[in-house]
Amino acid sequence: KAGVTQTPRYLIKTRGQQVTLSCSPISGHRSVSWYQQTPGQGLQFLFEYFSETQRNKGNFPGRFSGRQFSNSRSEMNVSTLELGDSALYLCASSLGGVPPDTQYFGPGTRLTVL
Amino acid sequence: DQQVKQNSPSLSVQEGRISILNCDYTNSMFDYFLWYKKYPAEGPTFLISISSIKDKNEDGRFTVFLNKSAKHLSLHIVPSQPGDSAVYFCAARPAGSGNTGKLIFGQGTTLQVKP
Numbered sequence: 001k002a003g004v005t006q007t008p009r010y011l012i013k014t015r016g017q018q019v020t021l022s023c024s025p026i027s028g029h030r031s032v033s034w035y036q037q038t039p040g041q042g043l044q045f046l047f048e049y050f051s052e053t054q055r056n057k058g059n060f061p062g063r064f065s066g067r068q069f070s071n072s073r074s075e076m077n078v079s080t081l082e083l084g085d086s087a088l089y090l091c092a093s094s095l096g097g098v099p100p101d102t103q104y105f106g107p108g109t110r111l112t113v114l
Numbered sequence: 115d116q117q118v119k120q121n122s123p124s125l126s127v128q129e130g131r132i133s134i135l136n137c138d139y140t141n142s143m144f145d146y147f148l149w150y151k152k153y154p155a156e157g158p159t160f161l162i163s164i165s166s167i168k169d170k171n172e173d174g175r176f177t178v179f180l181n182k183s184a185k186h187l188s189l190h191i192v193p194s195q196p197g198d199s200a201v202y203f204c205a206a207r208p209a210g211s212g213n214t215g216k217l218i219f220g221q222g223t224t225l226q227v228k229p
Contacts, residue, residue, distance in 0.1 A: 004157070006157075031214070031215050032215075033215040033216070033217075035217075035219075042219055042220070042221045042222065043158075043203065043205075043217075043219035044219075045215075045216045045217065045218070047215075048214055048215025048216060049215075050214065050215065055214045055215060056212065056213060056214050056215050056216050058216070090157050090158070092157075092217075094215070096214070096215070099145055099146055099165075099207065100145075100146040100148065100163050100165070100207060101207075101214075101215075102148070102160055102163060103160070103215070103217060104160060105150075105157030105158045105159070105160075106157050107155070107156050107157045108156075108157050
């Protein structure tokens with residue numbers, strides 16, 4: 001079974017621009033969660049989507065948004081980019097059911113904001 | 115407020131010996147704890163999990179121990195192999211239906227296994 005895929009793998013943007021990242025979950029998984037990894041803050045939860053609905057949200061500003069499509073693929077959007085948004089963005093998929101509902105991660109998108 | 119802490123940034127062990135990675139948590143409202151391994155330029159890979167009602171779970175060379183009274187868990191790798199060299203993350207799953215899809219991660223411990 002194919003794993004979680006993320007595109008693009010690397011991205012360079014400038015301040016003020018916006019960016020869209022894509023995540024394709026493992027086949028059959030209906031939940032997609034997004035995380036931001038930075039050297040200072042570690043891995044932090046952004047939000048989770050299940051059946052095209054946001055079920056949970058972390059403590060990030062409204063510039064960070066996402067959506068999920070009927071095939072469970074998810075996109076994350078960051079508007080008005082800031083230098084501090086430079087990070088590795090990881091998505092993880094799971095069945096979305098009973099605990100522990102193990103999450104499986106993609107390789108990440110490395111975003112650099114100049 | 116760091117709810118999940120890995121106080122040792124790095125650990126070095128000899129091949130064949132035991133590796134013990136530690137994790138502390140401050141919130142009792144976690145229902146599962148998980149360990150992930152991460153190589154550079156890759157996403158975290160799931161290793162093993164444990165329910166908060168258990169005190170031990172074993173899978174091959176990996177064993178996780180949970181001490182609820184001390185709010186402490188540890189991952190034992192026996193025997194350690196050079197391919198185990200990676201960053202290890204402890205993660206906790208908050209209980210409750212309002213916390214779906216959310217994991218809280220520690221800062222990670224870099225394990226180096228020397229041949």
